[in-house]
Amino acid sequence: MGEPRILSALDRVQPLFRKMGIDYPIMRRILALKLTLDRRRTTGVAALFRSPKSGSMDFGLGRKSGNALKPKEMPEDTDGGLRRTLFFYGLYGAFSSLFMLAGGTYFFQAGLILAVLLFIMMTAMLSDFSSVMLDVRDKPILHTKPVDSRTLGMAKTLHILIYFTQFALALGIVPIVVGIFKNGPVFGLLLLLSLVLGGLLVAVFTAFVYLIVLKLFDGETLKDMINYVQIAMTLFMLIGYQIAIRAMDMSRISSEFRPGWWELAVPPLWYSAGFEWLLNGRNEPLYILPALLGLIVPLIGAVVFYRFVPAFERSLEKLSGGTGRGGRKSSGRLNRLLANLLCRSKEERAFYVFASAMLAREREFKLKVYPSLGFSLAIPFIFLFSFATAGEGLSSINYASGSAYLNLYSCAIMIPTLVLTLKFSGSFKGSWIYASAPIERLGSIYRATLKAAFARLFFPLFMIEAVIFTVLFGIRIMPDLIVIAAVAAALFPLTLRITERELPFSLPFPTSDQSGGMKVLGMMILLGLFAGLHYVVVTAVPVYGVWGLMAASFALNAWAWRDTLFTNT
Amino acid sequence: MEEAVLSIRDLRMNYDGRYVLNGVDLEARPKQIIGYIGPNGAGKSTTIKIMLGLVKGYTGEVRLFGQDIKEAGTEYKRRIGYVPETAELYDSLTAREYLTFTGELYGLAPESAERKAKALMDGFGLSHAIDSRVASYSKGMKQKVLLASSLLHDPDLIFLDEPLSGLDANSVMVIKELLELLASRGKTIFYSSHIMDVVEKISSRIVLLSGGRVAADGSFEELRARGGEQSLEELFNQLTDFHDHRIIAERLVTALEER
Numbered sequence: 134m135g136e137p138r139i140l141s142a143l144d145r146v147q148p149l150f151r152k153m154g155i156d157y158p159i160m161r162r163i164l165a166l167k168l169t170l171d172r173r174r175t176t177g178v179a180a181l182f183r184s185p186k187s188g189s190m191d192f193g194l195g196r197k198s199g200n201a202l203k204p205k206e207m208p209e210d211t212d213g214g215l216r217r218t219l220f221f222y223g224l225y226g227a228f229s230s231l232f233m234l235a236g237g238t239y240f241f242q243a244g245l246i247l248a249v250l251l252f253i254m255m256t257a258m259l260s261d262f263s264s265v266m267l268d269v270r271d272k273p274i275l276h277t278k279p280v281d282s283r284t285l286g287m288a289k290t291l292h293i294l295i296y297f298t299q300f301a302l303a304l305g306i307v308p309i310v311v312g313i314f315k316n317g318p319v320f321g322l323l324l325l326l327s328l329v330l331g332g333l334l335v336a337v338f339t340a341f342v343y344l345i346v347l348k349l350f351d352g353e354t355l356k357d358m359i360n361y362v363q364i365a366m367t368l369f370m371l372i373g374y375q376i377a378i379r380a381m382d383m384s385r386i387s388s389e390f391r392p393g394w395w396e397l398a399v400p401p402l403w404y405s406a407g408f409e410w411l412l413n414g415r416n417e418p419l420y421i422l423p424a425l426l427g428l429i430v431p432l433i434g435a436v437v438f439y440r441f442v443p444a445f446e447r448s449l450e451k452l453s454g455g456t457g458r459g460g461r462k463s464s465g466r467l468n469r470l471l472a473n474l475l476c477r478s479k480e481e482r483a484f485y486v487f488a489s490a491m492l493a494r495e496r497e498f499k500l501k502v503y504p505s506l507g508f509s510l511a512i513p514f515i516f517l518f519s520f521a522t523a524g525e526g527l528s529s530i531n532y533a534s535g536s537a538y539l540n541l542y543s544c545a546i547m548i549p550t551l552v553l554t555l556k557f558s559g560s561f562k563g564s565w566i567y568a569s570a571p572i573e574r575l576g577s578i579y580r581a582t583l584k585a586a587f588a589r590l591f592f593p594l595f596m597i598e599a600v601i602f603t604v605l606f607g608i609r610i611m612p613d614l615i616v617i618a619a620v621a622a623a624l625f626p627l628t629l630r631i632t633e634r635e636l637p638f639s640l641p642f643p644t645s646d647q648s649g650g651m652k653v654l655g656m657m658i659l660l661g662l663f664a665g666l667h668y669v670v671v672t673a674v675p676v677y678g679v680w681g682l683m684a685a686s687f688a689l690n691a692w693a694w695r696d697t698l699f700t701n702t
Numbered sequence: 703m704e705e706a707v708l709s710i711r712d713l714r715m716n717y718d719g720r721y722v723l724n725g726v727d728l729e730a731r732p733k734q735i736i737g738y739i740g741p742n743g744a745g746k747s748t749t750i751k752i753m754l755g756l757v758k759g760y761t762g763e764v765r766l767f768g769q770d771i772k773e774a775g776t777e778y779k780r781r782i783g784y785v786p787e788t789a790e791l792y793d794s795l796t797a798r799e800y801l802t803f804t805g806e807l808y809g810l811a812p813e814s815a816e817r818k819a820k821a822l823m824d825g826f827g828l829s830h831a832i833d834s835r836v837a838s839y840s841k842g843m844k845q846k847v848l849l850a851s852s853l854l855h856d857p858d859l860i861f862l863d864e865p866l867s868g869l870d871a872n873s874v875m876v877i878k879e880l881l882e883l884l885a886s887r888g889k890t891i892f893y894s895s896h897i898m899d900v901v902e903k904i905s906s907r908i909v910l911l912s913g914g915r916v917a918a919d920g921s922f923e924e925l926r927a928r929g930g931e932q933s934l935e936e937l938f939n940q941l942t943d944f945h946d947h948r949i950i951a952e953r954l955v956t957a958l959e960e961r
Contacts, residue, residue, distance in 0.1 A: 353838045465799070469812060483806030487792075487799070494835065495794040560837075562790035568756045570807035571779035638792065 137168045139295055156284045163280070163288040171296065172215045219303040225253060227307040233315060239412055240420075242316075243324065244405035246308055251331045251401050253304060256366040258339045301332055319412060327404035330431050334400060337434035344441065347448040360496045367504035372511050403427030465490075468589075475584050480573060484581035489589050491638055497559035501642065502551060502590070509547040510594050513602075516540040536671055538606045538613065542664035544598055545621040548591065549656035552628040555582055558638035567636055575636075580694065582637040583625040591621060612679045613671070619686035620663045626693040628656050705768065706731055707859055707890045708753070713762035715748055715914075722748050723760070724914030730892065732858075735885050737905030738894040739934075741942050744911045746894045747787055750861045754784055766859065780808055783857035785865045787894075789844045793836040797823055797847050800836060801854060808855035815854065822850040826873075841868030849877070853884075860884070861892045866900060878904055902934040912942045 140161060143150075150157045229249040233242050305328045313321035346355050407424035409415045438445075465486070472485040492498065517530070517540050530537050558564075567578065599614045631652055670678040708730040715723040722745045730736055740746050751757040753764055755771060764771050766778050792800060798819055805815025823832045826846040831839065836847055845868045852860060866874050881891055881904060895901050901908065902922055910918040910925075918925055918941050925937055939945065 351838075353835055479806070479809070479811075483803060483812070486806075486812070487795075487803040490795050490799045490803075491792065494796075494799075495792075558792070560791070560793050562788065563792040565756060565786055565790065566792075566804060566807065569754045569779060569782070569784045570804065571776040571809070572807065573776060 137165070139168070140165060143291075150287070153287070154283060155287050156281065159280055160284045160288045160291075163285065164291055167288070167292040168295070219299060222253070222257070222300065222303040223306060226250065226304040229253075230308040230311040233308065233311055239316065239320070239408040240402075240405050242405075243320075243327070243408045244399075244402045246324075247327055247331060247404050248399075248401040250304055250308065250328060251335055252369075253366075254300075254332055255335045255339060256362055256369070257300070258335060297332060297336075301328055304328075316412075320408070323408055323411065327407065327427070330427060331400070331404055333435060334427075334431035337431060337438050340438050340441075340445065341434075344445055344448060356496065360499060363500055364503045364507075367500070368507040372508065400427070400430075403430075471588055472581075475588060476577075476581055478574075478577055481577040481581045484578050485585050488582040488585035488637060491558070492585060492589050495559055495638075497642060498554070498557065501557070502554055505547045505550060506590060506594060509544045510597065512543045512546060513540045513598055516543050532606050535606075536668055538602050538610050539617075539664055539668055541598055541602055541614070541617050542620070542660060542667070544595060545591075545617070545624055545660055546657055548621060548624045548660075549628045549653040551586060551590065552583065552625055553632060553653065555586060555637045556635040556640050557642045558640070559642065561639055561641050564636060564639035567639065578636060579629060579634065580626075583629065587622055587625055592618075595621065612683060613667070616667065616679065616682045616686050619683070619690055620660075623686065623689045623693045624656065624660065627659070628652075630693075631655065706765075707767060708892075709763075709765045710749075710753075711763040711765075713749070713752065713760060713764060715745070715752065715757070715760045721914055723752075725762070726911070726914070726916055728909060728916060728919075730859075730890050732888045732890055733885050733906075735881060735891045735893060735904060735906045737901035737908040738892055738911065739896070739898070739901055739908065739938065740911035740917075741944070745914045746911055747863060749911070750784075750863060750892065750894065754782065754861065755779065780855065781858040783852035783855070783860040785845075785848045785852045785862045787863035789841065789848055789868075791836060791844070791848060791851070793839075793844070796833050796835055797828065797839075797850075798832045800847065801851055804851040805854045808857075810855055818854050819850065822854065823847075826850065826876075842870060842873065845869055846873070857889070859890045859892070861894075863894045864896070865893070866895070866897070874900070898933065898935040898938060908934070910938065910941050917941050 143161065143164075147157055150160065229246055232245040232249060305325065309321045309324050309328075312324045343355065346358060403423040404427045406420040406422075407427060410420040410424050468486045468489040469482075471489075472482040476482045476485050492502075517537060572578065595618055599618075602614070603610060667682060670682055674681070706729045708728070710726055710728040713723050713726040713728075714721060722743075726745070726749060728749075738746055738749075748757060752760050753766060753771070755776075766774070767781060769778055771778060795803070798816065801819035801822070802812060802816045805818060806812055810818070820829070820832065823829050823846075826849075828843060828846060831843065836844060839847065845865070849862075849865060852862070866877060869877065878900075881893070885891055885906070893901065893905060905922065907921055908918070908925060909916060918928075918937075920928075922934065925934075926932075939947070
């Protein structure tokens with residue numbers, strides 16, 4: 134692995150640092166370490182395309198903690214993670230530049246693109262902040278070493294500078310180029326300036342969000358929050374892509390878009406007001422005031438934040454340890470109730486409650502699975518809209534008697550991947566408990582976990598969809614919805630059957646993408662076949678066909694979930 | 703004498719052509735606290751894992767509660783408690799969730815598992831943290847959760863692999879007292895550690911494993927009578943044939959002083 138090029142660039146201005154009284158070799162070493170850490174880290178975006186490296190909680194204790202447990206893989210020493218992250222930020226910047234093509238006033242164009250770019254910056258910063266700007270590990274590791282504070286401060290400042298430059302460049306490069314070609318070089322320059330100032334604003338804002346959350350709650354709450362931000366971001370990427378493609382239609386709105394004083398509440402518009410002021414020479418307070426705000430607020434914020442740094446470092450220590458006050462017990466009741474409802478044996482019930490808690494609590498798992506869950510919430514509608522645009526718009530769908538509601542089958546598309554992910558866990562080493570406990574039937578572990586995944590992850594989503602579809606298509610589709618739910622339920626054990634069985638939560642998340650590939654595809658085709666069959670039956674036998682399907686789908690479930698599927702391995 | 707809770711005969715274990723266990727013979731009875739010691743890699747953890755069914759492919763005979771574990775199914779595990787050497791557990795769960803779950807796995811009813819979990823956490827002084835994720839716990843707190851999970855179902859045979867690591871002096875005293883009480887109630891405790899002072903004080907019997915074999919077996923007094931040495935630490939050195947500590951330390955210091 135070569136050293137980052139930036140370091141050799143710094144070597145050239147070495148005398149400058151020495152003149153400032155900085156111990157250059159030490160600073161260089163710290164900086165190199167920080168950059169290496171950056172490259173090893175996986176951010177929310179990259180996590181979508183590649184499984185995340187386990188976080189701070191993994192210390193790799195014990196190489197062989199059990200015969201079935203493989204040692205945690207060593208972190209790969211490549212730029213893969215960071216490069217990929219930057220690449221996807223670049224890609225996202227490129228997508229957002231589509232908004233500029235929509236036309237309209239500068240105010241509208243710049244406002245829209247800045248809103249998108251600043252949003253991405255903020256989510257990224259919320260999830261990366263603690264590892265980049267104020268690393269908790271700095272204190273025990275660096276502050277205990279004989280490094281003077283000026284050297285350390287410079288290393289940190291340079292690191293932050295490098296990180297944000299990389300980041301802003303990756304995100305902004307395409308929109309700036311597009312802006313230059315479309316609206317002239319001054320526009321592009323202004324866009325760059327807005328991004329820098331806006332970035333600063335977002336950074337300060339993020340810092341204060343951190344500070345407040347840590348003051349009011351504890352480190353675990355913040356970690357949860359970061360996790361949800363990462364999930365939201367991944368989801369935003371998935372769905373945003375769909376929206377960006379359809380963004381061309383936005384030109385209609387843009388012509389009616391007029392600023393008002395409410396714009397003061399929307400930071401991206403501060404900057405877009407500057408475009409109108411400086412490029413179109415509109416010297417109205419409606420444009421000048423917000424533009425000045427955009428300049429002053431981040432600068433003041435940065436100064437205030439600088440004052441708060443000691444308080445910040447103190448509260449950031451909460452991240453690395455300490456226990457919070459608990460008080461989340463309510464979900465336990467529900468899980469227990471569902472366990473009694475869905476499972477027969479005591480053993481199975483225990484595993485059901487356990488699996489439900491794991492599904493809801495484990496951050497790494499959530500980061501892997503929740504975005505695709507959210508996506509599957511959107512898929513049926515995306516399908517429905519695609520159908521609609523193929524015809525003459527949404528009104529062309531025959532809600533009263535058509536069969537477009539069968540698009541709902543598509544929300545089950547994530548089930549095969551979900552089932553394959555169940556075997557992974559960030560704390561997979563805890564699985565020694567399966568072997569040391571007196572478990573009579575291994576089958577109950579699988580069955581309970583699948584039931585938990587169905588009841589806790591799939592079913593709530595499906596209910597949301599079902600309600601919306603019932604509103605659209607009328608209660609006549611209720612029997613069909615039951616059939617769809619039953620087919621989805623059967624898909625869980627069917628997927629497990631065709632894949633190799635590993636105990637749930639017993640393997641580390643793979644570092645390389647290891648989706649089931651052909652098998653997942655096979656299951657998806659199977660799902661498509663079910664949907665096709667459903668369509669054929671309801672068109673051929675209008676009224677009674679669906680009841681036959683229901684009987685068949687129940688029989689399928691009875692067969693798929695039966696005991697012999699899960700013989701002891 | 704009461705019947706043996708645990709009996710091992712000629713246990714051998716082979717990892718990739720290397721024998722980790724080389725014919726271990728061992729018996730344990732109720733009310734015994736057995737200090738199971740030996741150098742790193744002597745096979746202590748492997749022995750324990752075999753008895754728990756975590757490691758398979760051994761030769762020889764292992765009987766627990768009078769049953770050969772190869773034929774016993776899983777029922778015998780209900781009477782065993784285990785604290786593994788690495789503090790691994792599903793740490794994204796809260797202590798309440800984790801302990802209730804393990805209690806249920808050992809056949810307790812959910813309500814009683816939860817009640818016991820609460821009582822144990824209270825007893826360990828952790829009632830404030832019972833609904834926080836285990837991931838946020840300190841090492842000592844995690845260790846207490848592990849201890850609680852191994853005792854919750856009132857086992858008759860308890861395997862503890864470095865159970866005191868990370869605990870403060872007061873907690874250590876509590877645990878020592880706890881082990882003695884449990885032993886006096888007829889439990890068998892299998893205690894593996896590298897901290898010789900604790901083993902010396904706590905154990906009613908000491909088994910020393912070296913090179914995959916039992917090198918010494920008896921009460922501390924018996925071992926001392928045989929070896930004529932002062933502390934268990936010195937006995938340990940003698941029995942494992944290790945006398946170079948001074949030389950090695952000197953070599954390390956020399957390496958540090960090199961310029």
